[in-house]
Amino acid sequence: MVFRSLGMLLGYHLLWSTTANVVGTPEQADRTQKLIIENNYFIGGAVNPRDSDLKITSSGDKIVFTGFKHFNTGGVISDLTVLEGVLEGTDNHIFAFAPTRQPGIVFSHNWNNIGLRLTESGSVKIDNVEVPWTDALGWNPDTKEPNSEVLGIAFASLLLPTIQLVFSNFYLGIALGAQDYASKYTVKNTRAWPFGGDVSTLSFLNFSG
């Protein structure tokens, strides 16, 4: 039995690692890439759209995320976690990176699934996680408004199709790997039914009960 999960973790990481390139300002994208690549970080995310958005409040020069996500792929073993929420009193969403290992990011470790078992996709509680306004991707930290040149254009919507293609590719990999495993198993471990070489009708009937 060959099992599959790490292609999914790699795919999510590659997507999250480019988040600032897609929804951040050029300065944020550069700063984030420097941080991720120079430290060889693994990135997780708590962004699953099936749950309510995280709530964001503004507190001085920081934004504060609070909420709960039922699924958070790769978060437990990540160095940085991508958070996404809605700023209180507005309909505006904010993406931001936060260090995973901090008291406000609390994992439930409740992933014991059939399939994709090693992805650690359990739930996570986000409890007053603070991020500097300057790290609110695509936002102007002075006016505390979204930068329309970054977030007001179609490019900022590309995270979704990009992750869907990640899914397509690890599904394809899983299918190809299973096919390869099955074909090797068939050649090495099986014989024709019932015992190989015996194709008489009588024999077939006897063995089919």
Added chain:
Amino acid sequence: MATNGETDRILVPFRDPAVYSEYKSKWSALPQDEAGWLQRAQDVANVLAVDAGLRDQENKSPRAEIELFKHSGLLKLFGPKKYGGGEQPWSVGYKAIRKVAEADG
């Protein structure tokens, strides 16, 4: 069991990341082109394929496997070259994901 990110590394079972330490020096040089990166992805897949079934049954936190990814350089596939990344396009990323998934989804 709820734990924060600092303590979960102690409380949640994981394999010793040192099982993959030999690859840190083996893969210390980053691949330079698409063919090289896809070969690296295949090399990682081959390591993972050895005991993918056992690791599934154990269902441990994949901390050692993430360390293997870090040794391989694959996490830096897209990063700018000036910071030590491979600066490859998504087309290469998708192929790399597929190769790893063939061995270990």
